[in-house]
Amino acid sequence: MNQTRKSPVIRPGPGQVWNQSSSSTSNSNSNSNSGSASIYVLPRNQPVQEEKSSIFGAIARVLTCSGNIAHVAEDDAQPPSIQYSSRASLRSSRKLNHSSSSTPSKASDGPQGTAELSFEDISKATGNFSASNIIGQGGFGIVYKATLKNGSIIAVKRAKKDNFERGTPVEFRNEIQTLSKIEHLNLVRFYGYIEHGEDRMILVEYVANGTLREHLDGKCGSGLEIGERLDIMIDVAHAITYLHTYTDLPIIHRDIKSSNILITDKLRAKVADFGFARISVEDPGATHISTQVKGTAGYLDPEYLSTYQLTDRSDVYSFGVLLVEMVTGRLPIEINKATNEKLTTKWALQRLKGGEVVLAMDPKLRRNPAALMVVEKVLKLARQCLAPTRQLRPSMKRCAEILWRVRKDYHEYNEVMEAANHSVQVPPQMAARKNRIEFFGIEESTNQRFQSA
Known part of the structure; x- marks a missing residue:
C-alpha cells in the first residue's frame, strides 16, 4: 500500500499507567517496512487505545512512567519476619504493590500525565548518545543517562549493533521478558523498550550513586x-x-x-x-x-x-x-x-x-x-x-x-x-581541669591559665 501514514502514537486507556508486572506485548506486522520501528508497551487491564492512523510507521513510541521517574522512596522498612505477598495473590492481581510510595508521579506533558517518547526523543535526551552521558557498559551494550524534556531522568541501555549476530538479541529479549514480570523496591524498575531499525534500547530506572x-x-x-x-x-x-x-x-x-x-x-x-x-x-x-x-x-x-x-x-x-x-x-x-x-x-x-x-x-x-x-x-x-x-x-x-x-x-x-560510655564519661574539658587541680595545684582564672610545656 502506498497511502501516507501518520506517525503512530500510543495512548493509555482511562486511568492506565505503567505496570511492570504485565507481560510485554509487541505491536508488529510481518508486512511492515524493514525500516519501521516496533512499538512495545506494558498494558494493565485496559487495552491500548489506538488512533485511527496505523500503528506502524518509522518512529517507535513508548510510554514512560509519568513525572519524576527516578523518585522512589527508599526508606520503607520491612519487618524482620520477611513477610511477602503470596505467589497466588500476585497471580490474581496485575499490579504488584512493593511500596506505597513507588507509584508514578505526574509528568509535565503528554495525555493523561504520560509522556510519549520516540527514538528521536531518546537521542536528544542522551545528547545524541554522547560519551559524556555514559554511565555503564558491558558485553550487552552501553548504558546512557537520559534527561527527558519534562526533567525526568531515566537510564537507556543500548545494545551494541556489531554484537547482534553473536546472540545479543537473545539477551535483549530475555531481559525484557524478565523485567516485564517483576516489581520490587530493591529491583531496578522497567519502563519500556524500543526497536528502531538496528537499534535496540531498554528504558529503566536511573540510579544515580554508582555500583x-x-x-x-x-x-x-x-x-x-x-x-x-x-x-x-x-x-x-x-x-x-x-x-x-x-x-x-x-x-x-x-x-x-x-x-x-x-x-x-x-x-x-x-x-x-x-x-x-x-x-x-x-x-x-x-x-x-x-x-x-x-x-x-x-x-x-x-x-x-x-x-x-x-x-x-x-x-x-x-x-x-x-x-x-x-x-x-x-x-x-x-x-x-x-x-x-x-x-x-x-x-x-x-x-x-x-x-x-x-x-x-x-x-x-x-x-x-x-x-x-x-x-x-x-x-x-x-x-x-x-x-x-x-x-x-x-x-x-x-x-x-x-x-x-x-x-x-x-x-x-x-x-x-x-549508654555505658555516656554513664561513666566525663566531658574532656572538665576532666582536664580536674587533673590540673589535683596533680599540679593550679586553678585557672582570668589572670592565670595552665599551659602545657
Whole structure:
C-alpha cells in the first residue's frame, strides 16, 4: 500500500499507567517496512487505545512512567519476619504493590500525565548518545543517562549493533521478558523498550550513586561503614528472595555480583542486569534447569559449572561470594595477590576458621567490637552459602532472616556501648581541669591559665 501514514502514537486507556508486572506485548506486522520501528508497551487491564492512523510507521513510541521517574522512596522498612505477598495473590492481581510510595508521579506533558517518547526523543535526551552521558557498559551494550524534556531522568541501555549476530538479541529479549514480570523496591524498575531499525534500547530506572563495586573501591561515596554494608546485604537478599519465591514463576538471576548492584543516594541497593536471568519451568516437580553455563568468573556455582544444572541455590552461592566481597573489600579473584590469597572466599574463610576475622576485614572499615561481631557472623553465613552442594545451602529467605538478626544485634550492641560510655564519661574539658587541680595545684582564672610545656 502506498497511502501516507501518520506517525503512530500510543495512548493509555482511562486511568492506565505503567505496570511492570504485565507481560510485554509487541505491536508488529510481518508486512511492515524493514525500516519501521516496533512499538512495545506494558498494558494493565485496559487495552491500548489506538488512533485511527496505523500503528506502524518509522518512529517507535513508548510510554514512560509519568513525572519524576527516578523518585522512589527508599526508606520503607520491612519487618524482620520477611513477610511477602503470596505467589497466588500476585497471580490474581496485575499490579504488584512493593511500596506505597513507588507509584508514578505526574509528568509535565503528554495525555493523561504520560509522556510519549520516540527514538528521536531518546537521542536528544542522551545528547545524541554522547560519551559524556555514559554511565555503564558491558558485553550487552552501553548504558546512557537520559534527561527527558519534562526533567525526568531515566537510564537507556543500548545494545551494541556489531554484537547482534553473536546472540545479543537473545539477551535483549530475555531481559525484557524478565523485567516485564517483576516489581520490587530493591529491583531496578522497567519502563519500556524500543526497536528502531538496528537499534535496540531498554528504558529503566536511573540510579544515580554508582555500583556497589565502585563504592567498595572508593570510586564513589565516602566509604561504606559496616552498618551501611549490612543494609545493602539485606536489600539484595530481599530482592533475590522475591525473584525466587514470590513471582508467578521463580526467576534465577544467574549474575549476582557487586557491579550489578546499584546504590541509591540513600545508600540502599537495587539489583540490575537481567540479561542472564532464567525463568523456571512450570513443572512443580522439576528440581533444576539444564542449561548452558552463564555468569561471571569468581561468582559461579561450582556445582552448576560441573553439572549444567541450574537451581535457585546457584544464586545463593553467588550471594555468598558477594557477602565475602563486602566485608573484605576484595574482588572475588585477586590476580595480584599471593597464591594463597588469590581466591578471596577461600582466604577469608581460612581467616574465620583460624579466629583471625580482623585480618579479613576491609582496611577501610573501622575496627571495633560491634564491627568485628558483624564480620564474623556474615562470614559464617557466607560459609553456608558457599557449601559445595546445593542441598547444604540455605534459601535466600533464610539468608535474609539471618541478616535481619545480625543487624538487630549490631544496633543493640551499639546502643548498649553508647549508654555505658555516656554513664561513666566525663566531658574532656572538665576532666582536664580536674587533673590540673589535683596533680599540679593550679586553678585557672582570668589572670592565670595552665599551659602545657
